[in-house]
Amino acid sequence: MTRPASEDELAQIVREARGPFVLRGGGTRTIVRPASGVVLETGGLSGITLYEPGALTLVARAGTPLREVEAALAAEGQRLPFEPPDLRGLLGRGGESTIGGVVAANASGPRRVQGGACRDSLIGVRFVDGTGTVIRNGGRVMKNVTGIDLVKLLAGSHGTLGVLTEVSFKLLPSPEVQATLRIEGLSDRDAVAAMSAALGSPYDVTGAAHLPGQGTFLRLEGFETSVRYRQCELARVLRRFGDVADGDAGIWGQVRDVAPFHGLAGDVWMISTLPSAAPDLVARAGAAAAIYDWGGGRVWLLMEPGTDLRQRVGGFQGHATRIRGEGAVPAFHPEPAPVAALTAGLRARFDPRGLFNPGLMRAA
Structure with a gap:
């Protein structure tokens, strides 16, 4: 070293x-x-x-x-x-x-x-x-x-x-105060619709996550007067999806660190995709557990060891990265040929001798 x-x-x-x-x-x-x-x-x-x-x-x-x-x-x-x-x-x-x-x-x-x-x-x-x-x-x-x-x-x-x-x-x-709203019992598809409605509102949502079985969560931050006003108004926007209650602010640390998967056996994958496409991808994956973040734009999946998630779900708009697990399946999503050519050109320019992390994101 x-x-x-x-x-x-x-x-x-x-x-x-x-x-x-x-x-x-x-x-x-x-x-x-x-x-x-x-x-x-x-x-x-x-x-x-x-x-x-x-x-x-x-x-x-x-x-x-x-x-x-x-x-x-x-x-x-x-x-x-x-x-x-x-x-x-x-x-x-x-x-x-x-x-x-x-x-x-x-x-x-x-x-x-x-x-x-x-x-x-x-x-x-x-x-x-x-x-x-x-x-x-x-x-x-x-x-x-x-x-x-x-x-x-x-x-x-x-x-x-x-x-x-x-x-x-x-x-x-740093924000003066934080408020978290929670809706229980939504399906994955309805949860994505609720998160999209919140993110499309004028109320400056700083977190939108769905943990199946736990609830759908929205976060507001800022000055106290502003947050309380936006909290009331956002609750009105979301009322059509179900009862809106106060949520535990600690949920954001769990989502940030993917804490529900800590200590559980299996491979962990991260999918980045269109929020509207996420529920269908999760269903096709057959995951043991899922966490939706970024309003559904990022989904964490807990899979059986050795699962080739990309093969299982087929083609989709976005990419899937294996974050935890072993095996022959590449961790990083294969690049389309035009992007791969650009990547190779950049590597040749900045690392012409292939010194830095060879084999990390593609074959050495």
Whole structure:
């Protein structure tokens, strides 16, 4: 294992490399192991380098623990807009999430329906490419974001294009209060219809989830007077679907971290699709359990071990990713030929020697 203590040291290591690397932040989010290589750990690149609460911006080195970032923001009444999940319980991992790992996975929780994904809050990155060159894109404050948007390209690349060394975010104030509405007894299809009605309303819903057998949940956040008004008005909108009651705010941590599947045997898949298509896909999957998030746009499924979910459900608009499980079925959804060609071109440009996580998202 190698653990560089600075960006310059990392760049030199990459320039002098004679074989591939397995990139690791906190080791908490990898859903499939790359081909063999030297473990290159980014935890030595740690620390918040710039935090301007008044400008709602933060810059941190990639190996900075997520808890350190969130604690600094909480002290100023601020937060990351995208509610990063903690999947250690789902994946049976220890370790500690790093902010660079969050970006590499584009890890985003229930607030994505209102605040966007991780990549939408990311305003700048620094990374070392496969030639050992340090590349900077975006800015350290929002007004300085210029040039080709490598920022969004790196988010969700799972360390296959370069090693992140620094990331910059725009932030949001923490809400004063939160309210959760709950409707019991809805079918999956009616639950998606209710969530769509809530998200299409003017009441600024920041979470929309359905847990079969537990209920359908909608979240409102903001200043107390505003939240109470919107809560009443949204309840009127949803009344046609059933009785609307107050829900437990703790449900959002469960949805964010996929907690209902913790400790249960089986493979876990994540489907991203059109909300209207989700109930039919769940029915075709024959899952042991399901969790609908993002108004039905993301569905977590607990499946029998070794299930090829893509083959079982057939073609659909979206993609299915195996988050937990072993076997020959690829974890990442196969790319259409035009997209695969673009991906290969990007890899050839940023990692011409195939050093970074070979075999992680496609065959090495």
